[in-house]
Amino acid sequence: MKLVEHADILNAAEAIADVATHTPLIPAAWAGSLWLKPEMLQPIGSFKLRGASAAVAALPDDTRGVVTHSSGNHGRAIAHAAMQRGFACTVVVPDTAPAIKMRAIRDTGARLEVVPPTQRASRAERIRDTEGYALIPFDRHDVIAGQGTVALEILDDMPDTDTIVVPVGGGGLAAGAAVAAKAIAPHARVIGVQPELAADAVDSLRAGELVEWSTEDRYRTIADGVRVGLAELTCAHILRYLDEVVTVSEDEILDAITDIASHAHLVCEPSGALSLAGYQRHGAGWGRTVAVLSGGNIDPQLLSRLLASSTDG
Amino acid sequence: MKLVEHADILNAAEAIADVATHTPLIPAAWAGSLWLKPEMLQPIGSFKLRGASAAVAALPDDTRGVVTHSSGNHGRAIAHAAMQRGFACTVVVPDTAPAIKMRAIRDTGARLEVVPPTQRASRAERIRDTEGYALIPFDRHDVIAGQGTVALEILDDMPDTDTIVVPVGGGGLAAGAAVAAKAIAPHARVIGVQPELAADAVDSLRAGELVEWSTEDRYRTIADGVRVGLAELTCAHILRYLDEVVTVSEDEILDAITDIASHAHLVCEPSGALSLAGYQRHGAGWGRTVAVLSGGNIDPQLLSRLLASSTDG
Numbered sequence: 001m002k003l004v005e006h007a008d009i010l011n012a013a014e015a016i017a018d019v020a021t022h023t024p025l026i027p028a029a030w031a032g033s034l035w036l037k038p039e040m041l042q043p044i045g046s047f048k049l050r051g052a053s054a055a056v057a058a059l060p061d062d063t064r065g066v067v068t069h070s071s072g073n074h075g076r077a078i079a080h081a082a083m084q085r086g087f088a089c090t091v092v093v094p095d096t097a098p099a100i101k102m103r104a105i106r107d108t109g110a111r112l113e114v115v116p117p118t119q120r121a122s123r124a125e126r127i128r129d130t131e132g133y134a135l136i137p138f139d140r141h142d143v144i145a146g147q148g149t150v151a152l153e154i155l156d157d158m159p160d161t162d163t164i165v166v167p168v169g170g171g172g173l174a175a176g177a178a179v180a181a182k183a184i185a186p187h188a189r190v191i192g193v194q195p196e197l198a199a200d201a202v203d204s205l206r207a208g209e210l211v212e213w214s215t216e217d218r219y220r221t222i223a224d225g226v227r228v229g230l231a232e233l234t235c236a237h238i239l240r241y242l243d244e245v246v247t248v249s250e251d252e253i254l255d256a257i258t259d260i261a262s263h264a265h266l267v268c269e270p271s272g273a274l275s276l277a278g279y280q281r282h283g284a285g286w287g288r289t290v291a292v293l294s295g296g297n298i299d300p301q302l303l304s305r306l307l308a309s310s311t312d313g
Numbered sequence: 314m315k316l317v318e319h320a321d322i323l324n325a326a327e328a329i330a331d332v333a334t335h336t337p338l339i340p341a342a343w344a345g346s347l348w349l350k351p352e353m354l355q356p357i358g359s360f361k362l363r364g365a366s367a368a369v370a371a372l373p374d375d376t377r378g379v380v381t382h383s384s385g386n387h388g389r390a391i392a393h394a395a396m397q398r399g400f401a402c403t404v405v406v407p408d409t410a411p412a413i414k415m416r417a418i419r420d421t422g423a424r425l426e427v428v429p430p431t432q433r434a435s436r437a438e439r440i441r442d443t444e445g446y447a448l449i450p451f452d453r454h455d456v457i458a459g460q461g462t463v464a465l466e467i468l469d470d471m472p473d474t475d476t477i478v479v480p481v482g483g484g485g486l487a488a489g490a491a492v493a494a495k496a497i498a499p500h501a502r503v504i505g506v507q508p509e510l511a512a513d514a515v516d517s518l519r520a521g522e523l524v525e526w527s528t529e530d531r532y533r534t535i536a537d538g539v540r541v542g543l544a545e546l547t548c549a550h551i552l553r554y555l556d557e558v559v560t561v562s563e564d565e566i567l568d569a570i571t572d573i574a575s576h577a578h579l580v581c582e583p584s585g586a587l588s589l590a591g592y593q594r595h596g597a598g599w600g601r602t603v604a605v606l607s608g609g610n611i612d613p614q615l616l617s618r619l620l621a622s623s624t625d626g
Contacts, residue, residue, distance in 0.1 A: 024337055026354050040578035041339050041351070261616075265353035265609030267578040296578030303574075304620035307613040 001236050004141050006183035009148040015057035020050050025157050030263045034289050038266050040296025044080050047294045052077035054146025055136045056085055063087055065133040069124040071097035074138045079110035092124045138170050139231035148176025154290050155184050162287030167274035167294050168192035168201045169226030171234030178241035192245040193278030195221035200229045201245045210235040222250055225271030248277040258310045269298040314549050319496035321458040326465055328370035333363050338470050343576045347602050351579050353609025357393050360607045365390035367459025368449045369398055376400055378446040382437040384410040387451045392423035405437045451483050452544035461489025467603050468497045475600030480587035480607050481505035481514045482539030484547030491554035505558040506591030508534035513542045514558045523548040535563055538584030561590040571623045582611040
């Protein structure tokens with residue numbers, strides 16, 4: 001299987017320079033030898049803008065339109081990137097997707113097709129075939145390369161980083177970041193974090209091959225952004241390049257969200273807070289660490305409840 | 314009266330480069346032709362780190378210690394900057410200061426002296442005289458120069474900025490930013506925002522001289538960071554360099570906090586949200602605008618209540 005290479009990530013960085021924000025490293029001495037990479041500051045509130053923009057940038061100017069399927073940030077990112085280039089865009093979403101995420105996609109100007117979950121992929125493929133649209137799922141080489149630009153920025157800004165910590169869901173971010181880090185800074189470790197309730201990457205690393213968890217199992221975690229499992233392509237990168245995957249409990253995820261709001265003044269979604277939670281539980285020996293906060297699209301009611309029960313400021 | 318000059322701000326920028334974060338410009342197309350400058354991402358959660366670090370950096374190595382008086386972010390900023398240089402530090406706080414802010418100052422390692430409000434300045438001066446400490450109040454040239462580095466960064470990152478919007482309380486940020494902007498980009502306008510309930514800068518600009526509001530009047534606003542009035546020195550800069558001061562209502566401030574959390578994924582304190590509130594009410598003709606979100610030290614219970622009543626995501 002052909003994997004993403006360092007050169008692909010450098011190309012992606014150039015392609016997205018005008019669209020994605022170079023997020024700063026925020027010192028988080030309150031948590032240890034830690035810096036935060038706040039990807040919720042991207043225009044759509046998530047690192048997924050990077051991969052989507054890289055994939056859309058690679059399309060020819062005469063592209064008729066773009067289609068993808070997603071229930072969350074990837075669909076919104078593709079829609080945003082497509083609109084920026086003036087392409088028509090259709091996002092196929094399962095009818096189980098939260099209304100708030102559907103609205104965010106529609107707000108970009110993209111067309112929404114709501115289907116039963118089992119028809120996601122087939123409907124997107126049919127639109128590709130009948131409309132002549134380019135299909136961009138999340139597990140593509142150029143999407144992974146785009147996500148990897150996160151690590152380029154981290155290692156540019158702080159070359160003596162010892163450890164980069166990322167959430168692992170579909171695995172695109174972990175895959176891209178690990179490829180970039182191993183190429184630029186072989187001394188740096190890249191560690192993934194998953195909820196205990198959705199730990200397919202832990203099992204996959206142990207088995208040396210993709211181990212799938214059932215949808216029912218994965219959907220138990222509150223971290224909705226990582227309920228999707230690894231794909232064959234992302235798993236291949238993770239097996240080869242990722243150093244380790246650790247897990248955290250649901251309570252540790254919620255505590256991390258509150259800490260991020262109180263101490264770092266950032267609004268973080270549950271899956272985005274996995275990296276801090278992982279550092280807080282396992283990071284004692286990790287040295288100078290950067291935790292990637294991957295997104296901020298949290299239900300305001302959930303954040304409100306967490307803040308109400310916090311005693312911290 | 315000697316005013317701060319462009320060269321002072323360039324010197325301050327060099328002095329604080331290792332301490333302050335160069336905050337990014339965050340596109341906020343959801344609000345208009347607007348970018349946000351998120352100063353809550355500074356280590357102590359406020360732009361005040363800039364001025365405090367600049368003033369502390371200018372002290373000689375054999376300084377015996379640093380003293381200031383403040384009930385909020387300035388005291389915390391001075392304490393943080395002093396500790397970074399290994400200086401002893403005492404912060405004199407009025408016994409009316411919120412416990413949460415006292416704790417934040419104490420957490421830096423600084424000594425706290427709690428006094429009745431009327432004794433703030435005199436106690437700080439006595440410590441200067443008896444201990445030989447350097448006294449750094451907020452209305453000093455090097456503090457104003459440090460605050461002005463915000464505008465340097467904005468105009469470096471986006472030279473075609475038409476308007477920079479800043480909250481106005483003591484006036485240090487408005488003063489420094491206006492000096493910097495007029496020197497680098499004479500075409501750019503710098504506009505201050507105050508609560509309707511604490512609008513001494515509006516009256517001062519109209520009168521052409523410092524017009525003081527009573528403490529009782531100023532303390533009606535929820536924006537605790539701007540309850541302090543202008544000082545003679547900051548007012549002199551504002552009269553000479555600031556283009557305009559506009560006002561907003563208390564409800565507009567609260568709505569802006571919610572918008573910033575929902576759309577920009579940032580935790581903003583009431584005074585920090587003044588700039589967005591000002592843009593939302595008055596900004597139709599302001600062109601490409603940067604709103605400085607000056608700080609994020611909001612009571613978590615207040616943010617919780619605002620999010621609970623929001624319908625937005």
